[in-house]
Amino acid sequence: MNEQQFIEALKEKGIELTQVQIDQFKKYFELLVEWNEKMNLTAITDLEGVYLKHFYDSISASFYFDFSKVTTVCDVGAGAGFPSLPIKICFPHLHVTIVDSLNKRINFLNHLSEQLNLDHVEFVHARAEEFGQNQKYREKFDVTTARAVARLSVLSELCIPLVKKGGYFVALKAAAGPEELKDAKKAIATLGASLNQEFAYLLPVEESERTIYIFDKIKETPKKFPRKPGVPNKSPIQ
Numbered sequence: 001m002n003e004q005q006f007i008e009a010l011k012e013k014g015i016e017l018t019q020v021q022i023d024q025f026k027k028y029f030e031l032l033v034e035w036n037e038k039m040n041l042t043a044i045t046d047l048e049g050v051y052l053k054h055f056y057d058s059i060s061a062s063f064y065f066d067f068s069k070v071t072t073v074c075d076v077g078a079g080a081g082f083p084s085l086p087i088k089i090c091f092p093h094l095h096v097t098i099v100d101s102l103n104k105r106i107n108f109l110n111h112l113s114e115q116l117n118l119d120h121v122e123f124v125h126a127r128a129e130e131f132g133q134n135q136k137y138r139e140k141f142d143v144t145t146a147r148a149v150a151r152l153s154v155l156s157e158l159c160i161p162l163v164k165k166g167g168y169f170v171a172l173k174a175a176a177g178p179e180e181l182k183d184a185k186k187a188i189a190t191l192g193a194s195l196n197q198e199f200a201y202l203l204p205v206e207e208s209e210r211t212i213y214i215f216d217k218i219k220e221t222p223k224k225f226p227r228k229p230g231v232p233n234k235s236p237i238q
């Protein structure tokens, strides 16, 4: 997907990019490629791949979840900023907090946000397990989202504690989504959330499967979650 196809595909979905936003995506691509020469940020570095599999794929969450109705978004394990920063570029009113356990990625995000003139963004170097026990962040976000971080049973424990009651957990998943959901049912209920909607679709061009899950936070997460770093992965809630 080249830049023009990206602009048109978004327009079809009701997102009309301004020149400022088009330039922000252009700069994002350039910086990603430049920094990727010094550090491993992504395996995808060709223009068409980045616009499709990083930018468009991230923004596709907004075709199913209306980001204009929320303000605060936390992205757990965003790496080079996916999915939250392409969404932030399209929905500039959002206040985005990214937590990632790799400091070099946080350094990239700080530089990127300066170059792109993004406001209301915060990048935190931490494990999501500890971040979710920090009272400054716990149950404070309208939305928590994540892509390609962990299977849903584990990811739920990293993400759901951060969502305020009445907010949402929006999980971007690939073909294994339905299988992961089956294994995560107990964890999702234990953590205080409930499945609201799911949308299966194909990414354009290469037609790979995607599923977006939208969970409602219906009650407070019990204090013991998230457990210590590594525990959710080693012993997912059963």
Ligand SMILES: C[S@@+](CC[C@H](N)C(=O)[O-])C[C@H]1O[C@@H](n2cnc3c(N)ncnc32)[C@H](O)[C@@H]1O
Pocket (backbone or CB within 6 Å): 076, 077, 078, 079, 080, 081, 082, 083, 099, 100, 101, 102, 105, 126, 127, 128, 129, 146, 147, 148, 149, 158
């Ligand atoms: C495969 S990358 C995916 C990055 C991005 N979400 C994407 O879709 O391109 C996974 C990221 O999650 C981060 N991560 C993994 N486990 C984490 C944890 N427990 N707390 C915070 N970050 C974590 C890693 O440092 C890495 O940047």
